[in-house]
Amino acid sequence: MANALVSSSPTLPSLGNHVRPAGVRKKRSFAPVVIRCASLLACIAFWHVASTNRWNVIVNFENVPSPGAVCQAAVQLISSPKFQSHLLSSIARVFSGFGCAAVLAIAIGLGVGRSKLWSDLLMPPLELLRPIPAVAWIPLAVLMFPNPEESMVYITFVGAFYPILLNTIHGVSSVDSNLIFASLTLGANRLRVFSDVIVPAALPAIVTGLSIGMGNSWFSLVTAEMVAGQFGIGYYTWESYTLQKYPNIVLGMIAIGLLGMLSSLLIQRVAWFFMPWVKLGANR
Amino acid sequence: MKGQAHSTGSGQAGEISIRNAGIAFLASDRVVEAVRDISVEFGPGSFTTLLGPSGCGKSSLLGAIAGFVSLTQGVILVDQRPVHRPDGSRGVVFQHHNLFPWKTVRGNVEFGLKMRGIRKTERQRPVDEILDRVKLSTFQHSYPGHLSGGMQQRVNLARVLVNRPTVMMLDEPFAALDAQTRLQMQEMLLELWNGLKMTIVFVTHDVDEAVLLSDRVLVMSRRPGRIRADFEVPLARPRAADQLTSTEFNRLKKYCLELLREESLAEEGMTEGEPAAIQEPEFTNRLG
Numbered sequence: 001m002a003n004a005l006v007s008s009s010p011t012l013p014s015l016g017n018h019v020r021p022a023g024v025r026k027k028r029s030f031a032p033v034v035i036r037c038a039s040l041l042a043c044i045a046f047w048h049v050a051s052t053n054r055w056n057v058i059v060n061f062e063n064v065p066s067p068g069a070v071c072q073a074a075v076q077l078i079s080s081p082k083f084q085s086h087l088l089s090s091i092a093r094v095f096s097g098f099g100c101a102a103v104l105a106i107a108i109g110l111g112v113g114r115s116k117l118w119s120d121l122l123m124p125p126l127e128l129l130r131p132i133p134a135v136a137w138i139p140l141a142v143l144m145f146p147n148p149e150e151s152m153v154y155i156t157f158v159g160a161f162y163p164i165l166l167n168t169i170h171g172v173s174s175v176d177s178n179l180i181f182a183s184l185t186l187g188a189n190r191l192r193v194f195s196d197v198i199v200p201a202a203l204p205a206i207v208t209g210l211s212i213g214m215g216n217s218w219f220s221l222v223t224a225e226m227v228a229g230q231f232g233i234g235y236y237t238w239e240s241y242t243l244q245k246y247p248n249i250v251l252g253m254i255a256i257g258l259l260g261m262l263s264s265l266l267i268q269r270v271a272w273f274f275m276p277w278v279k280l281g282a283n284r
Numbered sequence: 285m286k287g288q289a290h291s292t293g294s295g296q297a298g299e300i301s302i303r304n305a306g307i308a309f310l311a312s313d314r315v316v317e318a319v320r321d322i323s324v325e326f327g328p329g330s331f332t333t334l335l336g337p338s339g340c341g342k343s344s345l346l347g348a349i350a351g352f353v354s355l356t357q358g359v360i361l362v363d364q365r366p367v368h369r370p371d372g373s374r375g376v377v378f379q380h381h382n383l384f385p386w387k388t389v390r391g392n393v394e395f396g397l398k399m400r401g402i403r404k405t406e407r408q409r410p411v412d413e414i415l416d417r418v419k420l421s422t423f424q425h426s427y428p429g430h431l432s433g434g435m436q437q438r439v440n441l442a443r444v445l446v447n448r449p450t451v452m453m454l455d456e457p458f459a460a461l462d463a464q465t466r467l468q469m470q471e472m473l474l475e476l477w478n479g480l481k482m483t484i485v486f487v488t489h490d491v492d493e494a495v496l497l498s499d500r501v502l503v504m505s506r507r508p509g510r511i512r513a514d515f516e517v518p519l520a521r522p523r524a525a526d527q528l529t530s531t532e533f534n535r536l537k538k539y540c541l542e543l544l545r546e547e548s549l550a551e552e553g554m555t556e557g558e559p560a561a562i563q564e565p566e567f568t569n570r571l572g
Contacts, residue, residue, distance in 0.1 A: 275386065277429060
C-alpha cells in the first residue's frame with residue numbers, strides 16, 4: 001500500500017492521498033456536506049421506522065415516540081412558559097455552580113501549580129475527595145444544604161471543580177521555562193512573571209478545563225434534578241416519564257444536549273475572543 | 285585592520301569581568317561540570333564570540349552572565365557589580381523562539397518597557413523606533429506564530445534591544461534559519477550593534493559566523509569547558525557577506541576548524557595527552 005503511494009507520486013513522500021503539500025488549497029466541495037446530512041437523515045429515518053413499526057428486537061421501540069410526535073410536542077412546548085422556566089432554572093443552577101467552581105478551581109490551581117507549600121497544604125484533602133463522582137454526593141448534599149436548590153448547585157459545582165483544577169495545575173506547572181527566563185532577562189520581577197507569563201501561558205489549559213468542567217456540570221445537574229429537583233430540565237424529563245408523556249422525554253433529552261453543546265460553544269467563543277493566538281493554531 | 289576590537293571607551297557601560305568561573309550541576313545523581321576555571325574580560329561595546337563544540341558549556345556560561353545560571357565557583361562582574369539575578373540591562377536572545385505566543389509583535393517588543401513601569405504613551409516611540417530598525421513595522425500586530433523563523437528572531441532582537449541593554453547575549457540565535465536568512469540576520473545584527481554599541485557575547489558552533497561577526501573569538505574546549513584559544517579577528521569593518529571568501533577570512537576559519545577538530549577527536553578518545561601543536565596564523569592567540 002505504502003509502496004504504491006510512493007511510486008504513484010514520486011515528488012511526495014508517502015503521506016497518504018489526503019495529505020497535501022502546504023500551500024495547495026483544498027478544492028471547495030459540497031460532497032462532505034451532502035454525506036453528513038444524509039447520515040443524519042438516515043438516523044432519523046431509522047428512528048421513525050423503528051418507532052412507528054414498534055420494533056421489539058432486544059431494544060424495545062414500542063414506547064419510543066416517533067420523530068413526528070416529538071416535533072408536535074416541541075411546537076406545543078416552545079411557547080409554554082412552564083418549559084421555559086424549567087430551562088431557565090437549570091441554566092441558572094449550572095452557571096452558578098460552574099461559576100463558583102471556575103473561580104475557586106482556577107485560584108487554587110494557580111497557587112498549587114507554582115507553590116510547593118500551597119500544594120502540600122491543599123492537595124491531600126482534594127485528592128482524597130477527587131475519586132468521588134459528583135453524583136455520589138447527591139444524598140449527602142441534600143442533607144448538608146438547607147434546601148434542594150443549593151444542594152443541586154453544589155452538585156454542579158463538584159462536577160465542574162476537578163477538571164478545571166487539574167487542568168489549571170497542569171497548565172501552570174508546564175509553562176515553558178524559556179519563557180520565564182526570557183521575561184526575567186527583560187526585567188520582569190516575580191509578580192510580573194506570574195501575572196504576565198505564567199497565567200497567559202496556562203490559559204489554553206485552563207480553557208480546556210473549563211469546557212470539560214462545563215460538560216460535567218450539566219451531566220451532574222441533570223442527575224441531581226432527577227433525584228432531588230422540583231424544577232429544571234432534568235426534573236422535567238423524569239417527570240415526563242412518570243406522567244407517561246413520552247414525546248416530552250425525548251424533548252427534554254434534546255434540550256439537555258443542546259444546552260450542553262451551546263454552553264461549551266460559548267466557552268470556546270469567549271476563549272477565542274481572549275486568546276486570538278490559539279485560534280490561529282500557531283501556539284508554538 | 286586596526287586593533288579597534290573592544291577598545292575601552294572609558295566610562296562606557298557593559299564591561300564584563302569573569303573571574304575563575306566554574307559551573308557544575310547535578311544531572312541524575314551525577315555532577316556534571318559545564319565549565320571550569322574561566323577568567324576573561326569583555327570590554328564595553330565589544331563583540332566577542334564563544335565558539336565551541338556542542339555541550340561545551342558555552343550556553344551555561346552565557347546563562348551565568350545573564351544571571352539565571354548560578355556559578356559554583358568564582359564571580360562574574362558586570363560594570364564592577366557581581367551578577368546575582370537576571371535583569372533588563374543584560375538581554376538574551378535564544379535560539380528557540382521564546383517569544384510570548386499570546387502577544388503580538390508589538391506586545392512582545394513592549395514587554396521590557398512595561399516591566400519597567402514605563403507608561404503606555406511613553407512606550408510608543410521607542411517601540412516604533414526599534415520595530416522600524418528591524419523592519420517589522422508592518423507586522424507589528426501579527427502574532428509570533430504567523431511569522432517566519434527569521435522574522436521571529438528579529439522580534440527577539442527588538443524585544444531585547446528596546447531595553448537598551450548594556451550587554452546583549454545571543455545563544456546560537458540564527459542556527460535554525462536557512463543560510464540566506466542567516467546572512468541577512470547577521471548583517472542586521474552588525475548594523476544594530478554598530479548603532480547601539482552594546483557589549484555582545486555571541487555563542488555559536490558555526491565557524492563562519494564567529495569569524496564574520498566578531499572582534500574576538502574564544503574557542504572553548506569540550507566539557508568541562510575551558511578557553512582553548514582567544515584571538516582577535518583583524519577583518520575590516522563594516523563587514524559584509526563578501527568577506528566570507530577573502531584569504532584572511534579563510535585562514536582564520538581554517539585555524540578555528542582545526543582547533544574544533546582537535547576537540548572532537550579528543551572527545552572520541554582518538555588522541556591522548558596534549559593536543560598536537562596547531563599552526564597559528566600570524567595573529568596572536570592571546571593565551572600565548
